[in-house]
Every structure is written in structure tokens, then in C-alpha cells.
Amino acid sequence: MSAPAGRVGVVLVSHSAEVAASVADLARKLAAGGAAADVAPAGGTPDGGTGTSSALITEAVRAVDSGAGVAVLADLGSAVLTVKALLEDGELPEGTRLLDAPFVEGAVAAVVTASAGADLDAVAAAAREAYDYRKV
Amino acid sequence: MNTPASTTEPVVDTEFARRWLETATAAVTREADRLTELDSPIGDADHGANMRRGFTAARDAVAKEPPDTPGRLLVRVGRELISTVGGASGPLYGTLLRRTGKALGEAATATPEQLGDALRAGVDAVAQLGGAAPGDKTMLDALVPATEALAFALDAGAGLAEALAAARSAADEGAAATVPMLARKGRASYLGERSVGHQDPGATSAALLVAALASAAGAATGDAR
Numbered sequence: 001m002s003a004p005a006g007r008v009g010v011v012l013v014s015h016s017a018e019v020a021a022s023v024a025d026l027a028r029k030l031a032a033g034g035a036a037a038d039v040a041p042a043g044g045t046p047d048g049g050t051g052t053s054s055a056l057i058t059e060a061v062r063a064v065d066s067g068a069g070v071a072v073l074a075d076l077g078s079a080v081l082t083v084k085a086l087l088e089d090g091e092l093p094e095g096t097r098l099l100d101a102p103f104v105e106g107a108v109a110a111v112v113t114a115s116a117g118a119d120l121d122a123v124a125a126a127a128r129e130a131y132d133y134r135k136v
Numbered sequence: 137m138n139t140p141a142s143t144t145e146p147v148v149d150t151e152f153a154r155r156w157l158e159t160a161t162a163a164v165t166r167e168a169d170r171l172t173e174l175d176s177p178i179g180d181a182d183h184g185a186n187m188r189r190g191f192t193a194a195r196d197a198v199a200k201e202p203p204d205t206p207g208r209l210l211v212r213v214g215r216e217l218i219s220t221v222g223g224a225s226g227p228l229y230g231t232l233l234r235r236t237g238k239a240l241g242e243a244a245t246a247t248p249e250q251l252g253d254a255l256r257a258g259v260d261a262v263a264q265l266g267g268a269a270p271g272d273k274t275m276l277d278a279l280v281p282a283t284e285a286l287a288f289a290l291d292a293g294a295g296l297a298e299a300l301a302a303a304r305s306a307a308d309e310g311a312a313a314t315v316p317m318l319a320r321k322g323r324a325s326y327l328g329e330r331s332v333g334h335q336d337p338g339a340t341s342a343a344l345l346v347a348a349l350a351s352a353a354g355a356a357t358g359d360a361r
Contacts (some may be wrong), residue, residue: 045222049222051182051222051223052222052223052226053222054218054219054226055219057224073203076323077224077322077323078222078224078225078226079221079225079226081224081226081227081265081266082218082227083231084227084228084265085226085227085231085265086218087219088231088265089215089218089234
């Protein structure tokens with residue numbers, strides 16, 4: 001195995017193409033100040049419908065994989081289950097991890113942390129901590 | 137090697153798996169509207185269409201490149217379901233079949249007990265993936281009783297066709313028993329009490345797949361149910 005190179009990539013899996021793309025855009029903007037980490041949306045089905053596509057997920061993960069690992073965030077039901085099934089099947093590159101995190105807040109935390117050059121463990125921890133920000 | 141009894145019993149081979157796939161594809165296609173109707177009040181009204189799309193794609197993939205063992209065939213179907221369904225039933229059924237197929241290994245045939253054990257491994261993998269248990273109003277409410285009935289019947293000395301018929305009855309009863317349950321998983325769980333009074337679409341499609349298994353065994357013995 002080669003040494004980790006580049007930044008941790010982030011993939012956002014949503015039932016909706018618009019949600020995935022918008023959250024990716026929001027996270028990139030909030031991480032601004034330096035070079036942002038690679039973020040790829042994987043939203044909806046390939047024909048533009050609502051749902052989850054294993055092909056789009058696989059494509060997105062490969063696109064942001066620079067060898068340092070890929071953090072995947074998913075919104076609901078089939079998005080979560082499809083990522084898990086792909087991971088168990090060995091269909092995603094080594095170093096790909098599904099994060100246990102809220103989608104929007106977790107995405108921002110993951111992208112900000114990854115942009116700062118942190119490793120996958122630190123990115124996962126930052127996204128996970130987003131659960132701790134109580135709102136009321 | 138064949139005893140007279142074994143020649144009348146169905147053999148779990150590639151042909152058996154292919155018969156199952158054909159029957160399952162026909163069943164989800166025939167019942168697609170009913171599955172979607174069941175999915176309308178408590179889900180997002182796409183279960184029938186999703187299952188039909190997934191199984192049709194799987195059948196076409198298997199026809200194009202025929203796997204040469206029952207295990208490989210099930211793994212292939214599972215992978216196809218994960219990549220084509222687009223809803224939660226894709227990864228769940230995909231995992232069920234992939235894991236069952238992997239448990240069958242590379243052998244050209246499996247004994248009824250090996251099939252029962254492989255199905256149990258597949259069902260366990262589904263429970264783990266979805267974090268669900270029987271009573272949560274999911275496909276497990278049909279699958280778990282089916283695998284238990286299959287194992288019980290085989291233990292009691294039943295042949296494969298008879299044991300799978302018992303599994304089919306258990307799956308049907310299990311699916312019907314989801315009507316009064318409160319959904320604890322998936323989109324239906326957001327409905328809380330309003331999920332009560334509807335049969336779970338996933339348990340219903342699971343029962344169809346178990347029935348297809350029983351048909352695949354029955355066809356070999358001339359039991360054309």
C-alpha cells in the first residue's frame with residue numbers, strides 16, 4: 001500500500017440530486033479560505049429520479065479518491081443501505097468509509113476538516129461531533 | 137450413487153436457481169401493482185416498480201452471461217439488484233441473495249441443509265444491514281419464520297420440496313402478521329401509529345420470493361403449484 005497522498009475526499013449521497021449538489025456547494029463555500037477538499041455529490045438516480053444509485057456513488061467515490069481515503073455521508077434509508085452494501089461487497093476503493101453524521105452539518109464539518117489536511121479518522125470524528133451541537 | 141428417493145427429490149443446482157429466478161421475476165412482475173399499492177399508504181409507492189425493474193435486470197443479466205453454479209447465480213442477482221433498484225429494497229434484497237450465494241460457495245449442487253444454512257446466513261446479513269429484527273414490520277417478518285420453518289422441516293426429515301412448502305406457508309403467515317404491527321424501520325416508521333393496519337410491502341415481496349423457491353422445488357417433482 002502506498003502512503004496516503006492528497007486530501008481526504010468527501011462524497012455526499014442523497015435521494016435528491018439537488019440536495020446532494022447544494023450541500024456540496026454549501027460545504028465548499030464554508031470551507032473557503034484555502035484550497036478546498038474534493039467533494040462530489042451522488043444524488044438521485046441516473047435518470048434524474050428520486051432514489052439512490054450505486055453507479056453514481058461508485059463514480060463519485062472514485063472521482064475524489066486521491067489515496068488518503070474517502071468520507072461518505074448519506075441522508076436516508078436506501079442511501080445509507082446502498083453505501084453499506086457497496087462497502088461490504090468491496091465495490092468501493094480501500095479507505096472509503098461511511099460516516100455516522102447528520103447530512104448537512106456533518107458534510108460541512110467533514111469538508112472543513114478535510115480541507116485543513118486532516119486524515120480520515122479526524123474527518124470522521126469532526127462529522128460525528130456535529131451530532132453534539134444541540135439546537136434547543 | 138442415486139438412491140431411488142433422491143431421484144424424485146429436487147436437486148439444488150444451477151437449474152434450480154434459474155427456475156427460482158424465472159418464477160420470482162414473474163411473481164414480482166405480476167404482483168408489482170399490488171406491492172406498490174401496499175407501499176402507497178406507508179412507503180413511497182415504488183416498491184412494485186423497483187422490484188420489477190431489479191428482477192427483470194437480474195434475469196436479463198443471468199440470461200446474457202449464465203453463471204455455472206447456484207451460488208454464483210444468486211450472487212449475480214444480488215449485485216444486479218443493488219445496482220438497479222434505487223430504493224432500500226435493492227441493497228436489502230441484494231445483500232440477502234449475495235450473502236446466500238456466497239454461503240453456497242462454488243459447489244455445483246447443495247444439499248437441502250446447505251441451502252437452509254445459506255438462506256439463514258443471507259437473512260442474518262439483511263438483519264445486520266438494516267438493523268432490524270422480527271416484529272419491526274419489515275421483510276424479516278416473512279424471511280425469519282420461513283428459514284425457521286425450512287430448518288425445522290428438514291430436521292424432522294422432510295424432503296426439500298415439502299420443507300420449502302412449509303417455508304412458503306410460514307412466509308405468507310409472517311407477511312400477513314405484519315398488518316397490526318407498528319413500523320420501526322424505514323420511511324413507514326415516521327408514520328408511527330398510522331403504520332398500523334397495513335401489510336408491509338417488504339414482507340409481502342419476501343413471501344413472493346420464498347414462494348418462488350417452493351415452486352422451483354415443486355416443478356422438479358411435478359408439483360406445479
